Amino acid sequence: MKTLVALSLAATLALSAGQAFAGEDSELVIDGETFVTKLDAPADSPLAEIISGWRFRSNETQELQTDDFENPAMIFAEYGEELWSRVDGAEGKSCADCHGDASESMKGLRASMPKWHEGKATLFTLEDHINWSREEHQKAEPWKWESQEMLAMTSYIGLQSRGMPVNVATDGPVAEWYEKGKELYYTRVGQLDMACANCHETNYGNMIRADHLSQGQTNGFPVYRMKWQGMGSIHRRFKGCMDNIRATPYKRGSDEFTALELYLASRGQGLSVETPSLRN
Amino acid sequence: MAANIKPRVKVPGTAKAGEAITIKTLISHPMESGQRKDRKTGELIPRKIINKFVATFNGELAFSADLLPAVAANPYIEFVVAVPESGIMRFEWTDDDGSVYDIEKKITVA
CATH class of the missing domain: 1.10.760.10 (Cytochrome c-like domain)
Structure with a gap:
């Protein structure tokens, strides 16, 4: 009677690469609360739709974020x-x-x-x-x-703000910062001569080698990234992008990155805050 | 990696005899593979991983796994088990340095 049966094993080794993108139509629900991961962009936005990075991840990665116990x-x-x-x-x-x-x-x-x-x-x-x-x-x-x-x-x-809509002020004293961030977003830099917009505005949804390009939304930061096997700030992600296009990255906490952070947040107005989120 | 090593488990408090129940476990641990070098000194960072995970129920082996250096930081292990009677599920993670992190949960079979 005391026999125990281990029926099956599902050890997540955080190694499996996602291949299907069926997840683009899924909804993010945590503890019964549905998160806004996709919404129509306002008329003055350069984007047709505002989409959280969560939607660009594979089903397996998406699923991990839906359970607070499983989300590292x-x-x-x-x-x-x-x-x-x-x-x-x-x-x-x-x-x-x-x-x-x-x-x-x-x-x-x-x-x-x-x-x-x-x-x-x-x-x-x-x-x-x-x-x-x-x-x-x-x-x-x-x-x-x-x-x-x-x-x-x-x-x-x-x-403490999880589930609340991103709502940053872009006017008043920060207007100058917003403009600076916008300029950085559209300025081509580095040996590959690329701007943020070349990937994250005109090519989101496409593959860049093995990566599924997102819109570069910041609503989930800081994020636990499988690749990093740990947590990273928005500015770490910026630095990674700049390294990838072979540009000399700005410093974390620099005025440039802070301005860019504001501009990016403004492009994601209305998305639910997902902090702390999980990405691959 | 988190600053402290802390085991976590999610176990249903009650179950029916013989019913399959899902057990989820997660331990915060760097799982340093022993392959990386310190960027500043060039020295190899010594290996420090959880090399064994064991779950016992009332002292009897219920589930175990050997972990190797390719396993990512903060290993998550989930398994399904059937318990015949009320008892204590004990979980142990063994570190390379010999430390054992453990946690116990009570399951009541109604």
Whole structure:
């Protein structure tokens, strides 16, 4: 009677390459909540439809994001939750000491990033915000842009806006940044002489060697990328793209990348925030 | 890779005798293959992987897997098992350095 039967095994080794793109018509549902992964673009948009990167992935990869237990990105969000209440810096304070419950205080923040910061009179990414608060209020050392801690915190804060529509401001003081980002998007650079638009505007949906080109939407960042076997920021992805076209990449956190981040977010207005998402 | 190694499992709390139940497991672990070199020093980064996963039910082997260096970081293992009676499902992940990460879950057979 005590016999146990192991009936089948499905070990995900994160190695299998997707081949079918049937997933383009699937809907992303997490915990019963349907996410907006596709919508009609407004008349002034260069795109006909706004499509989340999730739709360009294979069925297997898409599926992993529908279950928070299977989505390895949640490991980072969990770590971020730990860091949220961990005391750091000379002031002896944690994030929670000032901001309380992140599910309330941080709700919606990710959806509006990057955003103008009054105090510093500049455009702030989420990373900038976190480090500013660490230095200003906690008197703690800033985290490195791509550190595990920073990625965990941006994942955790981003998670509080999951499902909310991307809604960034592009007017007022940030108008100049928006224009700068737009200029970068359409400027050909590097030995391959390519602009972002050459792949992500005119050729999304097509293959570039083994990659299925997406629109380069930012609504899921930071993302857990199978290829990276870990989490990465939007700026890491920008750098990767620039390396691929054999251009000299800008630095993470540079004005150029921050401006580009704003412009890209504006092209994805209305998509649901998927942070922390999973891509291959 | 995450900063800390932490096992996670998803097990149904109740089941019927002999019914097939799905068990999901995930451990945060770098799964350093031992093939990579440190970019700065050129030295080989020593291998550090989970090399064995074992699940036992009331002390009896239910499922096991040997993991090799090609397995990606944060290995996810899912399997289906039938339990004959109430008991404790114990999961163990063995690291290259000899550490064992474990977790136990109770399953009640109604």
